[in-house]
Amino acid sequence: xxxxxxxxxxxxxxxxxxxxxxxxxxxxxxxxxxxxxSHTEDLMIRRIETxxxxxxxxxxxxxxxxxxxxxxIIQPLQESIELAPGQVVSSASIAKSSxxxxxxxxxxxxxxxxxxxNDSEAVMMSAGKKEGRSVxxxxxxxxxxxxxxxxxxxxxxxxYLLRKRIKSPKFKLGYYTLGSVTNTKVAxxxxxxxxxxxxxxxxxxxxxxxxxxxxxxxxxxxxxxEEHPFSPFPQTIQSxxxxxxxxxxxxxxxxxAVDGSPNVLVLPITFFSFYQSPDDYNSRWIIGSFxxxxxLVSFILATCLPAFYIAIVSYHSEVLPIGILYSVKVSxxxxxxxxxxxxxxMQTILELLKEAAIxxxxxxxxxxxxxxxxxxxxxxxxxxxxxHTMIVVIGLTAIASFATPLNEFGTSLRILGFPMxxxxxxxxxxxxxxxLMAIFIHLCKIETLGVPYxxxxxPFKGKENAKDMYLRLPRWMDDKEPQSGKSNPLKPLFSxxxxxx
Amino acid sequence: MNHSVTRPQLFFLxxxxxxxxxxxSLPSKIQSSxxxxxxxxVLMAGAAIQLLxxxxxxxxxKFPNQTLSDITIxxxxxxxxxxxxxxxxxxxVLIAGYAITxxxxxxxxxxxxxxxxxxxxxxxxxxxIYLALENLRVIARFFVLTSxxxxxxxxxxxxxxxxxxxxxxxxxxxxxxxxxxxxxSEKTVFAMxxxxxxxxxxxxxxxxxxxxxxxxSFANGFVTLFYAYFxxxxxxxxxxxxxxxxxxxxxxxxxxxxxxxFDRLDLIFLAIWIIPMTxxxxxxLCLAGKSLTANQSSYRKLIWFSGVLVYLLGLYLSSMxxxxxxxxxxxxxxxxxxxxxxxxxxLASFLxxxxxxxxSA
Numbered sequence: 001x002x003x004x005x006x007x008x009x010x011x012x013x014x015x016x017x018x019x020x021x022x023x024x025x026x027x028x029x030x031x032x033x034x035x036x037x038s039h040t041e042d043l044m045i046r047r048i049e050t051x052x053x054x055x056x057x058x059x060x061x062x063x064x065x066x067x068x069x070x071x072x073i074i075q076p077l078q079e080s081i082e083l084a085p086g087q088v089v090s091s092a093s094i095a096k097s098s099x100x101x102x103x104x105x106x107x108x109x110x111x112x113x114x115x116x117x118n119d120s121e122a123v124m125m126s127a128g129k130k131e132g133r134s135v136x137x138x139x140x141x142x143x144x145x146x147x148x149x150x151x152x153x154x155x156x157x158x159x160y161l162l163r164k165r166i167k168s169p170k171f172k173l174g175y176y177t178l179g180s181v182t183n184t185k186v187a188x189x190x191x192x193x194x195x196x197x198x199x200x201x202x203x204x205x206x207x208x209x210x211x212x213x214x215x216x217x218x219x220x221x222x223x224x225x226e227e228h229p230f231s232p233f234p235q236t237i238q239s240x241x242x243x244x245x246x247x248x249x250x251x252x253x254x255x256x257a258v259d260g261s262p263n264v265l266v267l268p269i270t271f272f273s274f275y276q277s278p279d280d281y282n283s284r285w286i287i288g289s290f291x292x293x294x295x296l297v298s299f300i301l302a303t304c305l306p307a308f309y310i311a312i313v314s315y316h317s318e319v320l321p322i323g324i325l326y327s328v329k330v331s332x333x334x335x336x337x338x339x340x341x342x343x344x345x346m347q348t349i350l351e352l353l354k355e356a357a358i359x360x361x362x363x364x365x366x367x368x369x370x371x372x373x374x375x376x377x378x379x380x381x382x383x384x385x386x387x388h389t390m391i392v393v394i395g396l397t398a399i400a401s402f403a404t405p406l407n408e409f410g411t412s413l414r415i416l417g418f419p420m421x422x423x424x425x426x427x428x429x430x431x432x433x434x435x436l437m438a439i440f441i442h443l444c445k446i447e448t449l450g451v452p453y454x455x456x457x458x459p460f461k462g463k464e465n466a467k468d469m470y471l472r473l474p475r476w477m478d479d480k481e482p483q484s485g486k487s488n489p490l491k492p493l494f495s496x497x498x499x500x501x
Numbered sequence: 502m503n504h505s506v507t508r509p510q511l512f513f514l515x516x517x518x519x520x521x522x523x524x525x526s527l528p529s530k531i532q533s534s535x536x537x538x539x540x541x542x543v544l545m546a547g548a549a550i551q552l553l554x555x556x557x558x559x560x561x562x563k564f565p566n567q568t569l570s571d572i573t574i575x576x577x578x579x580x581x582x583x584x585x586x587x588x589x590x591x592x593x594v595l596i597a598g599y600a601i602t603x604x605x606x607x608x609x610x611x612x613x614x615x616x617x618x619x620x621x622x623x624x625x626x627x628x629x630i631y632l633a634l635e636n637l638r639v640i641a642r643f644f645v646l647t648s649x650x651x652x653x654x655x656x657x658x659x660x661x662x663x664x665x666x667x668x669x670x671x672x673x674x675x676x677x678x679x680x681x682x683x684x685x686s687e688k689t690v691f692a693m694x695x696x697x698x699x700x701x702x703x704x705x706x707x708x709x710x711x712x713x714x715x716x717x718s719f720a721n722g723f724v725t726l727f728y729a730y731f732x733x734x735x736x737x738x739x740x741x742x743x744x745x746x747x748x749x750x751x752x753x754x755x756x757x758x759x760x761x762x763f764d765r766l767d768l769i770f771l772a773i774w775i776i777p778m779t780x781x782x783x784x785x786l787c788l789a790g791k792s793l794t795a796n797q798s799s800y801r802k803l804i805w806f807s808g809v810l811v812y813l814l815g816l817y818l819s820s821m822x823x824x825x826x827x828x829x830x831x832x833x834x835x836x837x838x839x840x841x842x843x844x845x846x847x848l849a850s851f852l853x854x855x856x857x858x859x860x861s862a
Binding site (some may be wrong): 316319320428430432451454 | 528561570608612613620621624625631632633638642643646647656727759762763764765768769772773775776779
């Protein structure tokens with residue numbers, strides 16, 4: 001595949017017409033740049049007079065590193081004799097242009113631009129400043145064991161975090177600039193030898209078709225890329241963890257990092273990716289597999305448990321043996337609401353509590369947890385608005401939905417629970433079966449960038465993928481050789497991998 | 502886009518279509534003629550179908566990558582061929598309508614006695630159309646996925662071994678005589694309808710140049726054993742007199758089981774069984790679509806149309822007092838079309854071969 005990346009920041013951008021820098025006096029040139037930058041007051045101008053030349057350095061105050069500029073640009077220029085700026089300045093990147101548009105873009109990238117009296121071309125020297133959070137553990141995706149690094153808002157730091165983990169010449173990165181006003185830099189990253197060229201091509205095609213003024217975050221791109229906007233299931237993963245993204249890159253997936261957003265988008269993604277966590281790989285395989293199974297059980301619980309309960313108490317109470325039936329029915333006797341309303345009420349309260357507590361500082365959030373969880377929960381039962389069993393059911397459902405490693409997916413599950421409950425309230429077990437069927441048909445139907453979403457179940461790939469999907473079997477059982485993908489004839493057998501001699 | 506399916510997927514497509522509503526009432530139906538030897542009848546039916554499958558595979562080998570509707574057009578010419586395909590279409594819709602009527606009736610009796618039939622019909626047809634609209638690959642994915650449930654069903658069924666079982670019910674083996682067993686197997690064949698999907702789906706199997714007879718045989722073997730197993734369970738679980746009176750012995754069998762945490766396993770079983778029953782409807786809708794068109798967009802339109810037809814037919818049949826007459830006509834007509842006609846086509850293909858080479862075009 002030919003390289004499709006063209007838009008480096010200093011290259012002429014398609015769609016904008018060049019404005020030539022007029023030859024002549026320095027003042028004229030400064031005016032021209034100033035006008036192009038809307039006479040902003042943070043556009044600083046520093047004049048340097050040497051024996052034979054006079055320069056004007058233009059830069060945007062907040063974007064450049066002043067110490068660096070002082071040492072690497074101003075000082076050499078002042079001391080130089082009969083040498084062009086390109087020869088004395090010790091900037092990492094230097095370019096020349098007479099196009100005001102390009103000069104403007106360079107200024108916005110944190111470049112320092114030097115204009116001279118007699119040369120119609122301005123020299124652009126990189127002097128950008130990097131400021132932002134340090135690398136911290138992401139709050140939304142904490143793990144117990146393993147790397148505690150997380151992405152931050154700076155694109156170059158994020159790329160550093162990835163490159164540090166994959167030191168391979170096949171690690172390929174391309175820059176795009178999205179957002180006609182914000183000019184946000186976007187990096188598309190994949191392993192050149194592992195990623196399917198067709199998928200990469202399709203992804204790049206979709207990205208270049210994005211037309212928008214303002215790119216907020218990685219989630220924005222997600223909306224433009226996804227094929228099934230009406231599906232309740234997320235079709236890309238947004239992760240703040242470099243180790244997670246690296247493992248996807250090594251599976252041949254594409255990562256999209258957006259400047260200013262700590263979330264890196266990964267696609268194409270499958271259903272089971274949402275049930276994997278870096279923790280699985282950092283602990284032993286038995287533990288990893290155990291938690292995988294627990295999480296998959298949580299999928300069924302989060303979507304079906306309230307529905308199941310509603311179906312039982314309103315249609316099929318004969319399913320329960322007399323002992324249990326008695327205790328359930330007793331707690332229902334004085335409850336005025338039908339089970340479906342009970343469930344909807346409790347689910348809504350739960351979502352309210354979650355939504356209220358999520359943005360508050362943690363001491364207040366704890367209070368909300370106590371007031372909401374304990375006080376409301378107890379009072380609602382004592383006031384006989386909701387039955388005991390329903391509280392247990394909703395509590396279990398909520399916990400199950402929080403058990404997914406990615407929060408976004410858990411929320412989709414709780415949302416799916418609502419139509420499920422409705423179906424159960426209207427048609428009992430039959431409704432649940434039909435609804436589950438509809439959900440699974442939907443899962444089999446959707447594809448992301450040509451990859452079936454429900455791999456490996458949908459198109460059953462059997463042993464190939466199963467080892468790392470619903471279970472987390474040991475790494476050495478993978479019978480593919482890492483690089484070539486061929487079968488390894490010397491694969492150690494299951495028993496006695498390392499024998500004591 | 503390539504819409505082919507793999508061999509395992511074909512296996513599950515066949516199995517899922519065959520196993521459906523028929524099994525639930527099968528044991529009491531066969532028992533009325535074959536008595537304790539009903540399980541032998543099932544095996545005989547499986548053997549008979551196997552013979553038919555050999556004919557199918559011979560026919561398909563002569564016309565690789567062609568569905569039955571292509572074959573009829575080739576052998577009979579465009580006009581007669583299209584007329585024959587139209588008959589197939591009508592039969593597929595009728596069978597789907599018949600199956601859905603039984604399905605709704607079953608849900609009515611066992612689960613939702615108060616819910617109006619038209620709502621249930623709407624839900625089933627809606628789900629069916631939602632899946633049938635997609636290409637065969639997606640349908641196969643879903644069928645493979647839900648086949649996991651067969652394992653679960655067999656697991657649940659083993660609970661019956663804790664019941665009191667009377668192996669003496671089936672003894673002495675062969676008591677009822679050959680004629681009765683054949684009668685029983687005739688009824689079994691009707692419950693095993695669905696193998697004819699081969700004639701339409703096999704054309705989409707990846708490199709189907711190789712003989713597919715092994716896939717067919719495995720599918721048939723699986724279905725036959727699955728049926729025989731449940732029939733056998735019912736035979737030893739019920740006394741012959743009770744078995745004759747019970748309508749859905751396979752479900753009834755679970756009613757007797759009771760556990761500390763759970764009662765009425767029949768409802769759980771039925772809730773799972775809904776999925777194979779719906780899968781059958783999906784298959785027939787898909788067959789109806791494929792019998793008349795090969796083009797995806799007209800296929801989608803036809804699925805919508807057939808869905809509405811099946812819905813109306815289901816409504817009409819549900820309102821009828823007895824559908825025995827309808828059942829008889831459809832079953833025998835259908836049997837003729839899927840057994841006798843392919844056989845004739847196979848013979849005809851020999852005649853054709855003498856004139857010009859068939860597979861060349």
